[in-house]
Amino acid sequence: MADAEGSKALSGLLNGIAQGRYYGNTEITEELLKTELYPELPQDEFRAVHDKMLGIIKSIVSADMDLNQIEAFLTAQTKKQGGITAEQSLVIAKFWKNHKKKIRESVINQSKWENTLKGLKWRIDVKSQSRHVDQVNSAAAIVEMEIGTKDKDSEFLCIELNETKMNEVLKKLSEVEEGLAALTQTG
Template sequence: MTWSCDAVAVIMADAENAKALSGLLNGIAQSRYYGNLEITEELLKTELYSELPLQEFKALHDKMQGIIKSIASADMDLNQIEAFLTAQTKKQGGITAEQSVVIAKFWKNHKKKIRESLINQTRWENQLKNLKWRVDVKSQSKHSDQVNSAAAIVEMEIGTKDKQSEFLCLELNEAKLNEMLKKLNEVEESLAALTQIS
């Protein structure tokens, strides 16, 4: 099978377009979701689309950024993204089938990391980083009635990604543990009732 020069040129152009679009999508992810402030629109234009007029590049950049935002905010799975991208290819002023393939591949590779980034961006309070628990039996105590009684020891690591963690250690006897479990059940029932209402 022999290829004409025109066919080879078309294949090469398609490969270059896919590579540039992949770079653009990665650049948008870097600047918008991964916090890399060195990646700017100007840099992406210069490195990937130097031949494209500024207005056309801006339109392409904004379109791709909007598509990634829609996909990320909906946390689309592979079936949802396929349906979404198919709809985008049929929409006037939408995307091409080739762009659809590149976007789907990009999302498959970046979904988990972008989702984690979005979750971390919405946290402003401390979070529970680690929890360990065990049951100990007291062998010594100031009060003889507490010897050989069981105690639950709960160790929690609390903090944010940027700060040093704090550690909290709780010792609960059987009565306190039962009281805590009762309160947790009440919270669970309240949350279940709220989710059924909405």
């Protein structure tokens, strides 16, 4: 029974750390976690547990560990002096399995400070009317982009490209792709 309660409290602590550090929930404080999860534990002992778990989570997040890596990492943590127990290892592994994707997205979003492309739609239209007869029945690519940050309203950009301009854009994209491929090739 004590192990189940300890696992439940540790799971709550890990979730609380994630809420406060990665999900932006300012209501989750260290004091709240201690009061709710470890009321009988002296402050210095709670601080030690909290800091140890925070350090482990930081290591896991910064390495963006997959399931094999986390297993190896936690095994090493159980074997080192002053490390974690096997039960704690299981709780941490379960926590990471459930939160990896959301924490990863949060870290990526927190590291962005410029506008990003939030959405892209495109279509090909054929002109049925035009001021110039030679433009009737010509194809045009319509590209709509949603650009913004998570804190501000998005801006929308609509671009119309005729066949010549579209070919130029495709050529430039091909050059960028080739340049990236050349940079990423291993020798």
